[in-house]
Amino acid sequence: MKPIKVGLLGLGTVGTGVVRIVEGHQSDLQSQVGSPIVIERVLVQNKNKARSIGISPDKLTEDAWDIIHDPEIDVIVEVMGGIETTKGYILEALSRGKHVVTANKDLMALHGPEILAAAHENGCDVLYEASVAGGIPIIRTLVEGFSSDRITKIMGIVNGTTNYILTKMSKEGAAYGDVLKEAQELGYAEADPTSDVEGLDAARKMTILATLGFRANVALEDVDVKGISAISREDILYAKRLGYEVKLLGIAERQDDFISVSVQPTMVKASHPIASVNGVYNAVYVYGEAVGETMFYGAGAGEMPTATSIVADLVAVVKNLKLGVNGKQAKLAYKEKKLKTDEQIASKYFMLLHVQDRAGVLARITQAFAEHEVSLESVLQQPNPSNPEAEIIIITHDANKAAASRVLKSLASMEVVKAIKSVYRVEG
Amino acid sequence: MKPIKVGLLGLGTVGTGVVRIVEGHQSDLQSQVGSPIVIERVLVQNKNKARSIGISPDKLTEDAWDIIHDPEIDVIVEVMGGIETTKGYILEALSRGKHVVTANKDLMALHGPEILAAAHENGCDVLYEASVAGGIPIIRTLVEGFSSDRITKIMGIVNGTTNYILTKMSKEGAAYGDVLKEAQELGYAEADPTSDVEGLDAARKMTILATLGFRANVALEDVDVKGISAISREDILYAKRLGYEVKLLGIAERQDDFISVSVQPTMVKASHPIASVNGVYNAVYVYGEAVGETMFYGAGAGEMPTATSIVADLVAVVKNLKLGVNGKQAKLAYKEKKLKTDEQIASKYFMLLHVQDRAGVLARITQAFAEHEVSLESVLQQPNPSNPEAEIIIITHDANKAAASRVLKSLASMEVVKAIKSVYRVEG
Numbered sequence: 001m002k003p004i005k006v007g008l009l010g011l012g013t014v015g016t017g018v019v020r021i022v023e024g025h026q027s028d029l030q031s032q033v034g035s036p037i038v039i040e041r042v043l044v045q046n047k048n049k050a051r052s053i054g055i056s057p058d059k060l061t062e063d064a065w066d067i068i069h070d071p072e073i074d075v076i077v078e079v080m081g082g083i084e085t086t087k088g089y090i091l092e093a094l095s096r097g098k099h100v101v102t103a104n105k106d107l108m109a110l111h112g113p114e115i116l117a118a119a120h121e122n123g124c125d126v127l128y129e130a131s132v133a134g135g136i137p138i139i140r141t142l143v144e145g146f147s148s149d150r151i152t153k154i155m156g157i158v159n160g161t162t163n164y165i166l167t168k169m170s171k172e173g174a175a176y177g178d179v180l181k182e183a184q185e186l187g188y189a190e191a192d193p194t195s196d197v198e199g200l201d202a203a204r205k206m207t208i209l210a211t212l213g214f215r216a217n218v219a220l221e222d223v224d225v226k227g228i229s230a231i232s233r234e235d236i237l238y239a240k241r242l243g244y245e246v247k248l249l250g251i252a253e254r255q256d257d258f259i260s261v262s263v264q265p266t267m268v269k270a271s272h273p274i275a276s277v278n279g280v281y282n283a284v285y286v287y288g289e290a291v292g293e294t295m296f297y298g299a300g301a302g303e304m305p306t307a308t309s310i311v312a313d314l315v316a317v318v319k320n321l322k323l324g325v326n327g328k329q330a331k332l333a334y335k336e337k338k339l340k341t342d343e344q345i346a347s348k349y350f351m352l353l354h355v356q357d358r359a360g361v362l363a364r365i366t367q368a369f370a371e372h373e374v375s376l377e378s379v380l381q382q383p384n385p386s387n388p389e390a391e392i393i394i395i396t397h398d399a400n401k402a403a404a405s406r407v408l409k410s411l412a413s414m415e416v417v418k419a420i421k422s423v424y425r426v427e428g
Numbered sequence: 429m430k431p432i433k434v435g436l437l438g439l440g441t442v443g444t445g446v447v448r449i450v451e452g453h454q455s456d457l458q459s460q461v462g463s464p465i466v467i468e469r470v471l472v473q474n475k476n477k478a479r480s481i482g483i484s485p486d487k488l489t490e491d492a493w494d495i496i497h498d499p500e501i502d503v504i505v506e507v508m509g510g511i512e513t514t515k516g517y518i519l520e521a522l523s524r525g526k527h528v529v530t531a532n533k534d535l536m537a538l539h540g541p542e543i544l545a546a547a548h549e550n551g552c553d554v555l556y557e558a559s560v561a562g563g564i565p566i567i568r569t570l571v572e573g574f575s576s577d578r579i580t581k582i583m584g585i586v587n588g589t590t591n592y593i594l595t596k597m598s599k600e601g602a603a604y605g606d607v608l609k610e611a612q613e614l615g616y617a618e619a620d621p622t623s624d625v626e627g628l629d630a631a632r633k634m635t636i637l638a639t640l641g642f643r644a645n646v647a648l649e650d651v652d653v654k655g656i657s658a659i660s661r662e663d664i665l666y667a668k669r670l671g672y673e674v675k676l677l678g679i680a681e682r683q684d685d686f687i688s689v690s691v692q693p694t695m696v697k698a699s700h701p702i703a704s705v706n707g708v709y710n711a712v713y714v715y716g717e718a719v720g721e722t723m724f725y726g727a728g729a730g731e732m733p734t735a736t737s738i739v740a741d742l743v744a745v746v747k748n749l750k751l752g753v754n755g756k757q758a759k760l761a762y763k764e765k766k767l768k769t770d771e772q773i774a775s776k777y778f779m780l781l782h783v784q785d786r787a788g789v790l791a792r793i794t795q796a797f798a799e800h801e802v803s804l805e806s807v808l809q810q811p812n813p814s815n816p817e818a819e820i821i822i823i824t825h826d827a828n829k830a831a832a833s834r835v836l837k838s839l840a841s842m843e844v845v846k847a848i849k850s851v852y853r854v855e856g
Binding site: 020022025028029031032039130135137140141143145146147148149150215273276281288289290291292293294295296297298299302304305307308309310311314315318323325328329334335361364413 | 445449453456459460497557563564565568569572573574575577578592631643703704711716717718719720721722723724725727730732733735736737739740742743744747751753756757762763814
C-alpha cells in the first residue's frame with residue numbers, strides 16, 4: 001500500500017487541525033481508503049516558530065514551490081488563504097497532475113469556474129467543502145444529496161461573527177458597537193471586521209452555494225450585499241415584539257430559471273427553523289421543489305470543524321485515486337445564468353417610519369403604498385414617547401423590490417415623514 | 429447516449445413520486461449524467477387500477493421476475509416494501525449484475541450486511557439513502573461528509589408519526605389516544621400503528637444509522653426499544669414545566685469503541701436544537717469528536733421527499749456506471765461490534781414518584797439513590813392536589829443504567845413509595 005502524500009499549504013489554525021485529524025484518525029482513514037495518508041511537506045511562514053503540534057522540522061518549508069514542484073506529492077491541501085498568489089500555486093499544482101483540497105472561499109467565489117475548468121482539463125479533483133459553513137457538508141448535500149431535485153431557495157447563516165453579534169444583541173439588548181468590541185476580544189471578530197460585518201464574507205459563500213444549487217455560474221458581483229453595522233437595538237426590539245429575529249441571511253432564489261442572490265439583515269419569523277440558530281453556529285436552509293424544507297446546522301468555522309471537511313475531501317480524493325476517476329465528477333455549471341430584475345425579486349418588507357403626529361398622516365402614507373401597488377399585511381401606529389413624532393410600523397405582503405423602492409422614494413419625499421428609520425426584508 | 433433503463437418494483441406513493449421526478453426532471457438529470465434515464469418496466473399489484481400518473485400500460489407487469497430477468501434493465505428501484513420475498517428479488521437482481529436503489533429500511537436493518545456483501549461480490553451498487561429520514565441525505569452525510577471524523581453520538585427523530593403525536597400532545601395538552609386517532613384519520617398513522625408507536629420503525633432506522641456512523645454491523649436486536657404509548661399528558665406537562673420537551677429519540681452512542689443503541693421517549697432540554705423539531709418532520713443530530721454538534725432537518729416521509737433521495741441514489745448509480753466503478757465504494761463495516769453493558773450506558777434520568785405525605789419520606793428516598801451512587805441534580809417535592817399522596821420529581825446527574833435500575837428496584841420495594849409514575853432518559 002503506497003502511501004498517499006499530501007502537501008499542506010499553511011499551518012495556521014485550520015492547517016493544524018488537518019494535521020491533528022490525519023495523524024489522530026490515521027487507522028480509521030486507512031481502513032476507508034486502503035492506504036496510509038501522510039502529510040509529507042508543510043508550507044509555513046516561519047520555520048522556527050513554536051507550534052502546538054509536534055511536526056518534524058524536515059517537513060517544513062517557507063517556499064511553496066518546494067511543495068508544488070515535488071513530484072512525490074499527490075494532493076495539495078490549501079489552507080493558507082489569499083487570492084492571486086494562491087491561485088497561481090493551485091493552477092501550477094493542477095498542471096502537474098496534483099489534486100487540490102481547499103478551504104478558500106475567496107478564491108472559489110472569485111475564480112471557481114477557472115480553477116474547476118483547469119482541474120477538469122488536467123484530470124484532477126478540486127474539492128472545497130470547507131469553503132462554506134465549516135463542518136457542515138453542505139456542498140455534498142447540494143451536489144449529490146439533491147442531485148435529483150430542483151432547488152428553488154437557499155437561505156444561509158454562513159457567517160459566525162455576525163450571527164454571534166446579532167444573537168448577543170437579541171438576547172441581551174446590547175448595542176452593536178459594544179458586542180462587536182466584545183467579539184473582537186474573544187477572537188470571534190477580526191481587528192478589522194469589515195469583511196464579516198459588511199456581509200462580504202457571506203456574499204462569497206453565497207456565490208459558491210448559488211452556483212452549486214442552481215448549476216449556473218453566479219459571480220460575486222451578482223450578489224446584492226448589505227451588512228449589519230446599521231442595525232440598532234430598537235430594530236431588534238421591534239422585531240422581537242412582532243415575533244421575529246433579525247439575522248444576516250444570504251438568500252439565493254430561483255424562479256423559472258431566473259435567479260437572485262443577496263446578503264442582508266432579515267427579519268425571520270421566530271417559528272422558522274433558521275431563526276433559532278444562535279451564536280457562532282451556521283445553518284443552511286434549502287428548499288427543493290420535491291424535497292420541500294430542509295436545514296443543515298453546525299459549526300461554521302474553527303480548527304477542528306473546518307479540518308473535518310478538509311479531511312473528508314481528502315478521503316474523497318484518495319478514493320477517486322484508487323478508482324482512477326479523479327477529475328471526472330467535476331461539478332461544472334451547465335445552466336445559463338439569468339439574473340432577476342428588481343421587478344422579479346419579491347419579498348415582504350418591514351418598515352419603521354417616524355412621522356408627524358397629526359390627522360391624516362396614516363392615510364397619506366398608506367396611499368403611497370397603494371399607488372405603487374404594494375399591499376400591506378399589518379400597520380401599527382403609536383406615539384413615540386421620546387419625541388413629538390409618531391412611529392409607524394408597516395409589514396407588507398410580498399412586494400417586488402422595484403415597487404418597494406418606489407414606495408420608499410415617495411415616502412422620503414413627503415413632508416409628514418420625518419425619517420425612514422429602518423427597512424428590512426421579512427422571511428417566514 | 430444509450431439510455432439507462434430502470435425497473436421499478438412498486439408503484440405506490442413513493443414509486444409514483446419516483447416516476448414524477450424521473451420524468452419531470454429528465455433534462456436536468458441528463459445534464460448531470462450524460463444519458464437519458466428511462467423507467468422501463470414497473471411492477472404493480474393490479475395492472476388495471478386507475479393511477480394519478482400517466483404511464484404506458486405496456487410498461488406495467490404483475491410479475492416481478494419479468495423485471496428481474498429482463499437483460500435490458502440496468503438498475504432496480506425497489507419501493508414495494510416487504511422483507512423475505514423482496515430480499516429474494518434483490519439478491520437475484522444483483523446476481524444478474526443489476527444495481528439496486530431501495531427505500532426499504534426493514535430489509536436493510538435486518539439483512540443489510542448480506543445484501544451489501546452480495547452487491548460487492550457482483551460489482552454492483554446498493555444504495556439506500558431513502559431508507560432513513562426520507563428527504564434528508566443523512567446516509568451520505570455520515571459516510572462521506574464525516575468520513576474523516578469519529579462520530580460519538582447520533583440522536584434521531586426518525587419517525588414522523590410519533591413526532592406528530594408528541595408535538596400535538598405538547599402543544600395542545602391532548603391525550604395520547606385522542607391524538608393517535610386524529611393522526612390515523614389524517615393518514616399520518618397506520619390503522620395498526622404498532623410499528624410506529626412502539627418504536628420498531630425508529631429502531632430499524634437507528635440500526636442503519638449506527639452501522640454507518642460507527643462502521644460496525646449493529647443488528648436490530650442490539651437496539652433497546654421503548655415506544656410512546658405509555659406517555660401521559662402529565663408527563664408532558666411536567667417536562668414542559670421543567671424546560672423539556674418529550675421526544676421519541678433514537679440514540680446511538682460510542683465510547684472507546686463500545687456502543688449502545690436505543691429508542692425511547694426522552695426529555696430533551698428545550699434549548700437543544702432537536703427539541704424544536706415538530707410535527708411530521710425528522711431530524712438527525714450528529715456529534716463528532718472533531719466537527720462537534722451538527723443537525724440535519726427535513727421531511728422524513730412522503731411521496732416527493734422520499735423520491736428525491738431515491739432518484740439522487742439513481743443519479744449516483746448512473747454516474748458510477750459511466751465511470752465504471754459500481755460496487756467499488758461499498759460502505760462495509762470494518763469495526764468489530766462491541767456493545768456497552770448496562771454499567772457503561774450513562775444518562776440523566778427524570779423520575780416521578782407518588783409517595784406517602786409524611787415526615788422522613790424524602791430522606792429515605794434520597795438515601796436509596798445515595799446507596800446506589802446515583803447523584804441528584806434536582807429534587808422537587810409537592811403535595812398532589814388530587815390525592816393524599818405527595819409527588820416527588822427527581823432529575824439525576826449522569827447515572828449508569830444498571831445503577832438506575834437498582835435504584836428503581838429499591839424504590840419499588842419501599843412501603844412509602846406508592847407508585848413510580850414515570851421514568852425518562854434526559855438529554856441536553
